[in-house]
Amino acid sequence: MTEPAAPRWSVFRNGDFRLYGAARFLTGLAYQMQAVAVGWFVYDLTRSALALGLVGLASFLPAMLSALITGHVADTYDRRLVTAIAYATLAAADLGLVAIALSGTGSIWPIYALVVVIGTSRAFANPALQALLPTLVPRPLFGSAIAWNASLWQSASILGPAAGGFLYMLGPAAVFGAAAASFALASALVVAIRFRPAAVTERPPVTWATLSAGLSYIRSQPVVLGAISLDLVAVLLGGATALLPIFAAEILHVGPLGLGALRSMPAAGAVVTAILLAYRPLERHAGQRMLQAVAVFGLAITAFGLSTSLPLSMACLFVTGAADMISVYVRQTFVQGETPDAMRGRVSAVNTVFIGASNELGEFESGTLAALVGAVPAVVAGGLATILVAVLWGRLFPALKGRDRLLPAE
Template sequence: MVKTTGSGWAVFANGDFRLFGGARFLTGLAYQMQAVAIGWFVYELTHSALALGLVGLAGFLPAMLSALVSGHVADVYERRIVGSLAFAVQSVASFGLLAYALSGATAIWPVYALVVIVGTARAFANPALQALLPTLVPATLFGSAIAWNASLWQTASVMGPALGGLLYALGPKVVFAAAGTSFALASVSIALIRHRPAPVTERPAVTWATLLAGIGYIRSQPVVLGAISLDLFAVLFGGATALLPIYAASVLHVGPLGLGLLRSMPAAGAVTMALFLATYPLRRHAGIRMLRAVMVFGLATLAFGLSTSLPLSMACLFVTGAADMISVYVRQSFVQGETPDEMRGRVAAVNTVFIGASNELGEFESGLLAAALGAVPAVVLGGAATIAIAVLWGRLFPALRDRDHLLVQK
């Protein structure tokens, strides 16, 4: 067994991790700022809700359609270079949005085209970087590295939308320029990482067998399959984010300011828990703690669904974010640490699609259920379903339930 011992702060003594973490923070800011700017920009051009929905589709589809290829690329080529090039492409796309905003044109298709480019580049960056992280730090610091990486991303997720909205007051051009600069700096940071893996002496041919190897590996590993599928179904049924505007307007009667507070709470809880886990890494009973965290997520979601008090609702959402971070911490440790290095890119690509699908489909499922039953019953049923899933997964995946340490020495 490999235990995650030592101070969580020791990971920052690693210069490669500092560069990696800095890139993650910069890209998190860029994604969030740019999402706010694109949303406002598209709506100003079209005044269409459908046009806004198509922006999300344009960003998600490339990740789903290119998952098999992007994972193969991450396993065949140097991940540091793949990540750096992907961020460089996103920087070019952001400056393309800047040029389009400066042009004064009103056609919407160029915006969608540039969003597709950003989404495609992101689809290649994510598996490469997920596979790169475990190679940058010793196994004893891997749990802390996962937690710090998540806390940097979540912090950017809290700051990014506010910063994007603030800069948008100066015009969309300012936001696109800031995002393009952030992506460029992240590209340089990843390129400066000193870690150099052993060169691939023989690159496998691109066949269905090699492309589908990541899916096959996940199916053969009950711990990894259980962790990924648990997160998929928990978020699919338990996510209440899509219904927050309804709660703010019709249940809590708190208006836009209250909506902003509600939306910030899950990220605040996630950051707090990530910082705790980074300082005090989880050492024992990883599997059962993941299952319990999902149950807490479901309970907090159920309580939020029944709440008519803004402070209580904020507290419930804070708990959902903290509980979800425990699940993310354990799942990512299994996915990134359990997988052989030569398979990490393809497994990470499948994991990325699962995460994206659970978020996108979860919002769709919440909307459909709320339309049929009402917002409160939809959230309450979703929380109850998440609790049931955690109990069921404990029975279906005993290897996950009984897993003790985060990492097992091969």
């Protein structure tokens, strides 16, 4: 059986998928509101690019250090409950940020401590939730489910920054409170999913072999390894998200609303592309399209770094989101569609670390480089490096470049 030529709206007839999608939308909304508020709050307190970079590092390190454990948990316990508990913890962390904002303290370290809690909770939630999706829909609708799920997430990523910027005018506590409510509701929705996994009669022992099985599997799959590492290196070098408060305040001269608009643009490009992919999925040359999309991403980031116009900057970020969505669509289909279910949590955990490295660790890299050479040179250099990476990966991973279909025939 092969994937159908066109996806169907019938994926939304699945009640579990609707609950799953609603939870993803709410958490996407919460993550983006949270990111806008934390970024602006930290920059408002410190006026430091390095401080913004440390936010990304504090969020990424827990995912990196706990990846083998979180993947094992996702493959051993009920993925619904693991996700729900993680979202409830995220809600509690946001309530802690509310308390800090209302206290008026000028100390930055309590914020970093709660960002670590947030990063740890996401480290448990992401692989469990990613591994859950393929069990909720039949394989012929899996490509459609990936695209629609991505469009829901990116739609939230459009609304989230704008809502965060608007609410921030009422104070950071308002944003963190709204994020806490969203996470709490998402936790309840995940618990309500009717799908129940088969009872685990014997839990696998916690050994290095079982913990590292995800890494071993990825190393044995050159297409998956190439796709994951390409996304890691490209976004690590070309990401500019952490520096958006600097561009908004010092280069484009806009306030929190302008920052929210800038943060919304990549998601706007991504959601348009995701909907197009849902209706017209990639039929051929999947590997080449991924490499081309990464090159376009780097070109758009370079143009953004050179721009001093708000409309042009927004357009460049829109293109980065569209290009990144193609890369994400191909990578997620490879990772979730071809991995055996018994190992899907561990592989998703490793994938989550790579995503975190390309985003949160990329924020640390961007903030550190900007502190040394300035925000504009840091972004431009990263964009040019990303273009070179797309060319290099085509040579290092010929299996990825030559990959034609997204999913092999069953």
